[in-house]
Amino acid sequence: MQGPPTSAPPAPVPPGSKPPGPAPGTTPPGTPAQLTLGPPVRAQAADRWCEKVTLAFTNTGTKPATSGTVTFSTHIIGALGIDWATITTTQPLPAPIPGGTAKTQTYTVCVESWRVPLGMHVETQKATATWS
Structure with a gap:
């Protein structure tokens, strides 16, 4: 018994030529x-x-x-340089961000004041984003 017919592989593109693109007058699908x-x-x-x-x-x-969110990983650093904790916080993405462009945003990232006693400070070492 034979299986379903198989299609032939696409013809190779000759050296120095371009592979076929979208038909003239059409727009390729967006990514x-x-x-x-x-x-x-x-x-x-202003605050530590x-x-x-x-x-x-x-x-x-x-x-x-x-739309989306930005998640910040903020480390609480002691007076002797010991990393005591990492706190994550989220803020909104600076949307919309059009395709093929870049956007810069400055955020004020804070943790609860009681987590950072005198002599300690915060360092936001990582940021990640989710979007749609």
Whole structure:
């Protein structure tokens, strides 16, 4: 018994020529939003339990990122440099971020003041994002 007929593989593209693209007068399908985040750039804030964190968001897709959240991982550092805890907080994504563009946003990231006694400080070392 024979299986279903198989289709032939696509013909190879001759060297020096381009593979076939979309038909003339049509638009290729868009690609979903794909964000990459630059490293967090930190600056001191007025309170020791807060800091200003600047992030660059780059959308390498063709469709916009229309909503989402940014999650910050903030470390509480003691006077001797010991990392005592990591607290995560979330804030809204600076949406919309159009496809093929970049956007920069500065956030004030804070933890509860009682978590940072005198002599201690915070360091936001990581940021991640989710989007749609």
